[in-house]
Amino acid sequence: MQTRRNFNFIKMSNQASTLFDKVWDAHVVRKIEDGPDVFFIDRHFIHEVTSPVAFLGLESRNIGVMYPERTFATADHNTPTINQHLPVADPLSANQLKALESNAAKYGISHWGLGHARNGIVHVVGPESGITLPGMTIVCGDSHTSTHGAFGAIAFGIGTSEVEMVLSSQCIMQPKPKKMRVNVNGKLGRGVTPKDVTLYIISKLTTAGATGYFVEYAGDVFKNMSMEGRMTVCNMSIEMGARGGMIAPDETTFAYINGREQAPKGEKWDKALAYWKTLKTDEGAVFDKEYNFDAADIEPMITYGTNPGMGQGITKAIPTSDQVEGGKATYDKSLNYMGFHENESMLGKKIDYVFIGSCTNGRIEDFRAFASIIKGRKKADNVTAWIVPGSHIVEAQIKEEGILDILTDAGFELRQPGCSACLAMNDDKIPAGKYAVSTSNRNFEGRQGPGARTLLASPLVAAAAAVTGVVTDPRELLQEI
């Protein structure tokens, strides 16, 4: 066994290193020979679904929570998105919410339960409250924890056994992943959003193309992207198999964090900022794999199949099986589930539901984008739309900015925050056989309800479908808000 410490975050050797290396190496408590690193976790988020069994584990071993102030609980996966003031009707869901509340109380963990002013989706409320900071290690029993990588943090999803490890020792056992850099340079076209950028990258790399890697996103497109856009991109890293993705913090990052409730203040801010400015990949640092894409090649995207890698520009026809990786049987099964055929156009396909929300696209910029197309138009009669803010803060912004009025005028209703139809654990389930244009992250079979058919897309594509009732190129409907 070798022990290695890194007390001052300064790499002693002259070797050029990556952003990922800098943050990872500063968190290794012990390196196990022919085994994983004992990896220290700065921030741990928990929610009601993947934490109860971890707390049971602590009890059966008779061990406690080592640093309760490093864990933050919020209820999101299993919460209703209407009538949150009423008792939760489903007894199993209510039981999970109660378990989270009592576990948090028992161990002194901060808890933003249903009805709390700060409640919302874990990956929305962490950043908006200033809990997520550059250079941190952040985990949660949820694969979209990769979202927090937008701040230059190493953030990834873990299983419940690991939740128990973090609670009891603030560490997990992790082999260090390989390093990948994805560069996107140039200027994005009109109507092309961060969601399209990520769906494009995943379509190129496939759903397993980054498995075993941690990704750094670099290039003009990410430099010019807002923090919320960066979160959307990092969020979807897991959908190409990567454990996480990250973007070097810069002035955009610092400006976003400055002044947030739990962000460092005064002297602490100055000290933190000085450290954050060192968090970038050195010139000449080597990645195990590198991809380069041109922003001009990216169209508004939509998926046609049953994994997030099965996406393409909205104007393109569905590929034939010989044009895609993997076996024909799996491809046929997927198209059959979707009720689609090779060579069909996606444009003009009738849809039944629109869902805007989730940890991928449930922030204020997403609702602004959605409203920019909705404004002055009406919801299509054949469409049921679920509009679900990522948090109460986002909900309040929607109201303050007049977006709610635009939505109401067009015949839409706003729901209350939560994960909702992204994973359909609550009542927000798309019925079997129905088509949903969804701003969420997964189009797996049954993800949005048994038999539901999901088309992943950006808030602009979702808005265009919501007002026309069919898959529509949002560039035809863009207007100034």
Place this chain on the structure above:
Amino acid sequence: MAYDKFTILKSSAVPLPIENVDTDQIIPARFLKATKREGFGDNLFRDWRYNGDDTPKQDFVLNNPIYSGKILVGGRNFGSGSSREHAAWAIYDYGFRCVVSSFFADIFKGNSLNIGILPVQVSDEFLDKIFQAIEADPKAELEVDLAAQTITILATGENESFDINGYKKHNLMNGFDDIDYLQAMKGEIKEFEAERIY
């Protein structure tokens, strides 16, 4: 939670020759509402296994009595998607101790190792051979030898070696888990924590 030690597993296998089997297929989100680790095997592959009215789908492999065993053999990129450990719990609870594929998603692989399921990654060619052997004889047995890190198709004697890090191998063979290890080094973790800027 304690699990059975893993040494040598000799068993017939259940074939699932589909690629990109994601954790929403292994166990859909609506079955994640328990607060205890119990009964997840009942909902393993729920929507592939049962119709909407809860009657079994006859063409799904788990409903076909000619296939059985403690080894599940899946197509490439098994376990992608959500971090839900419930997927691994469902597989374990159903009675599988080993999953064989030519590629695994990271989180699923880690979760499996943490609860005592051995993920065995073989080449695409060897995976095809396993599927062919099971097609020829549904009772065809595989032998997974963790100490030797080999998997063998017993009918033909064909075998391949697989990777696993020494630490995890030691844990699985002895039924140890990471929490025991971490509890034993809390002093070292405390010193480390004291130096954190956050």
